[in-house]
Amino acid sequence: MKYPSLKAVALSAMLSASAMVGAAAQAQELKIGYVNSERVIREANLAKAVGLKLEAEFGKREKDLKDLESKLRGAAEKLEKDAPTLSESERSRRQRDLVEQDRELQRKRREWQEDLSQRKQEEMSVIVDRANRVIKQIFDAEKYDLIVQDAIMSSARVDITKKVIDTLNAQK
Structure with missing residues (x-):
C-alpha cells in the first residue's frame, strides 16, 4: 500500500485550512494581529531597564575579570622578557604559575558567563x-x-507590535 508523501499531506491540510478560512472570512471578517516578539524585547522600556540592571549587577565582575586578564598578560610578557636570564627551575615555576592563573581566570569567566546567562533568562521570562x-x-x-x-x-x-510596546511602556 502506497502512503501519501508528507508534502501531499501538508498541501492538502493547507488547502483545507485556506478553504475554511475563506468560508469563515465570507461569513464574517476575521481580525488578525501580528506581534514581533524580538522587537518588543528590544524596544520595551522594561527590557532596557533589565539591561541596565544586569550591567549594574555583573559589571564589577566583568571589570575584575578584565583586570585579572590584563595582569596575567603582563606577567606572561614579563616572563617572556625575563626568560633568557632565569634558571630552568625558576622559568618552569613561573610557567606553571601562569598556567594555573589562566585556568583560574577561565573558570571565573565561565562562572560569570553562566551566572549572567541565567539572570538574563530569568529577567527575559518576566518580560515575556x-x-x-x-x-x-x-x-x-x-x-x-x-x-x-x-x-x-x-x-x-496586522502588525500590533507598536501597540504592545506602548502598552508595556505605559505600565508601571
Whole structure:
C-alpha cells in the first residue's frame, strides 16, 4: 500500500485550512494581529531597564575579570622578557604559575558567563510574561480572532507590535 508523501499531506491540510478560512472570512471578517516578539524585547522600556540592571549587577565582575586578564598578560610578557636570564627551575615555576592563573581566570569567566546567562533568562521570562499578558489584554479588548507572534511574513495592517510596546511602556 502506497502512503501519501508528507508534502501531499501538508498541501492538502493547507488547502483545507485556506478553504475554511475563506468560508469563515465570507461569513464574517476575521481580525488578525501580528506581534514581533524580538522587537518588543528590544524596544520595551522594561527590557532596557533589565539591561541596565544586569550591567549594574555583573559589571564589577566583568571589570575584575578584565583586570585579572590584563595582569596575567603582563606577567606572561614579563616572563617572556625575563626568560633568557632565569634558571630552568625558576622559568618552569613561573610557567606553571601562569598556567594555573589562566585556568583560574577561565573558570571565573565561565562562572560569570553562566551566572549572567541565567539572570538574563530569568529577567527575559518576566518580560515575556508581561508582554503575553498585554497581548492577551489587547486580544480581549479589541476582539481579535487570532494574534500571531513571529510570523515569517506579515503586512503592516496586522502588525500590533507598536501597540504592545506602548502598552508595556505605559505600565508601571
